[in-house]
Amino acid sequence: MRANRKIVPIAESPRSFDDQGFNWRHIAYLLFVSRTMDRIEERQLVPGKEVLYQFSARGHDLAQIILGSLLTGQHDAVAGYYRSRPLMLALGLSLEDAMAGPLMRAGGYSDGRDIGVVHNLPNLNGPCGLPMSGGVGAQYTPVAGWAQSIHYYRRELNDDSYRGCVAVAHGGEASTATNGFWSSLNIATTLKLPMLFYVEDNGYGISVTSDKQTPGRNIAANLAAFNNLKVLDGDGSDPSESSHLVKQAIEHLRDDRGPVLLRLRVPRLSGHSAQDTQAYKSREQISIEQARDPLPKLKAYLVDQLLNEAEWLEIETQAEADVADALEKAHARPLPEAHDILRHVFCETRGDGTPDLQIQGGLAPGGFHFPPDTTTPAPEPTRVNMVSAIRRTLDHELEINNRLLVFGEDVAAKGGVHAVTMGLADKYGEERVFDTSLSEEGIIGRSIGMAQAGLMPVPEIQFRKYADPAEEQLNDTGTMRWRTKNRFAAPMVVRIAGGFFKCGDPWHSQCQEVKWAHAIGWQVAMPSNAEDAVGLLRSALRSNNPTIFFEHRAMLDDAWARRPYPGDGYVVPFGQARVIKPGEALTLITWGAMVPRCESAAQDFGDQVEVIDLRTIVPWDRERVTQSVTKTGRCLLVHEDNITAGFGAEIAAFLSDSLFFELDAPIKRLAMPDIPSPHSPLLLNSVLPDEQKISTAIDELLGV
Structure with a gap:
């Protein structure tokens, strides 16, 4: 699946570790690796137009590596952003892949399909890197979903391998202004999830200063009174302070004492990207930032304490040699071939008839098997409306699949605004059928994290128009398999109601199914009657692809749409009119x-x-x-x-x-x-x- 995550370029000695258990030789090595990669890209590969997108992590790197060194849980997960490469290196990203990705070479985490700063690192039996999104703040709600899955596996499925595991969302201070940040904050604090909000604050969102993002420039201070949230704040350029705070945060999470927000101040020692000249900064500001460089601070912290000068130089030399070797191997990789660029939009079948499964995400990689199904209905004597048919299908699939979860606004206590889920929460409990906060971004975003963790989420969007705030997460779900070249997928069934019903209006009565037909990677079902609703919904719930299941309001209790219930094994294959x-x-x-x-x-x-x-x-x-x-x-x-x-x-x-x-x-x-x-x-x-x-x-x- 991936190489051994522990990179030890130089023989360890008792002096490698401090009394807190940090392997500072390894941390120093990865810091030099990250700096060398940034330097080569900035000075050689970007000017040579070999790398088209480059975001330096200089100044952000030390604290990220410290954090990554502590993510050792069997089901730890992290979702980062475009400046997260040092964290991914600490998690186990190979040096060759780290160089080959930006070079758009074959293989690696996207095979040239996604930009080189957007990483993913599947791992079913160890810490993993969830697929990054190009959208700012889009990483938060999927991490909340993963964190909720940790609780679900441990509490509902009695899987002790999830005990003490954590989920980390990594972003800059500008991302704290986004919908995703606030939605995930509500999810994590109301459910007391083991989720770390790791915010590295460099004071700028490209050129926009942090006072435009949050009052007082300090999200940690503003959230100090937030219930069920431990807030930590400090200097991410200082090795002693940052390691102490990171360790404190992880220990709090592993003890399952609720979410943590860790804000670390870091200098951005480069432009936002390779194209950014930082003309909006004064020379004085740039000098102040350069003086906060964590690399010389790390040297001062380690030399004469755990290392001597010669050992420090040896680590630097080894890192530069290893990056040079990785770059040579990355250059030796072929360019991606266009012959298979249309593949992996949906789950495919190999020549022998078996599915070509993603590495991570959904039920299939874990080996989950469903009972036999049939395309032949076994109709019961009486007819049922579509509401009852959908409810009964959800009920049966909940009964046979303990990884299926149904949730959304008003889904549990009320039974859904259309009464489709009535009684299911009483039968299956609040861990499996539950109400959510009023945030479609949060509903769909957490579904992504759940799906990536191997569950089958069935989120409900009350009305078609209400899906608009979740469109970024819906789009990210659909493209995931393609952009990771079948490394990750997020199968789910999004139940959406809409269409006219007796009357109409601009907010509750839209269909707009063409939007989802145009979206990449989504199956779209629009049943007209109860029998088809049963068969299509069951197919979707057992599918390895994400599905939009449209429940037309006018047909939910329509006399024409009533049909005999076709049986608990009945399916309608997609694509059959x-x-x-x-x-x-x-x-x-x-x-x-x-x-x-x-x-x-x-x-x-x-x-x-x-x-x-x-x-x-x-x-x-x-x-x-x-x-x-x-x-x-x-x-x-x-x-x-x-x-x-x-x-x-x-x-x-x-x-x-x-x-x-x-x-x-x-x-x-x-x-x-x-x-x-x-x-x-x-x-x-x-x-x-x-x-x-x-x-x-x-x-x-x-x-x-």
């Missing part, structure tokens, strides 16, 4: 709440109209649609989403490109105009596709 009504002269393609309207309208045309319910938008059933349109020669697309760039446009483009000469008439689309959903039922019905509008469109196409 259903022919609702066969026909010969026109293909009507639809999904969601438009299906019963289209079926009803088509009845007036006898056997002329074939109605197809796509059921899933990603993937969508190109084969069945192609067969039908080839047969009929005409196509009408009906959906609730806005017409411009709606998913119907994608299908129309596909058909125009592949079946142009088989068409007997232009492809026609019927959808909502480009406005939000109106609240007044009168106004809503004036713009929403209904049976009359669908019938008119069918009649026009058949007459061509």
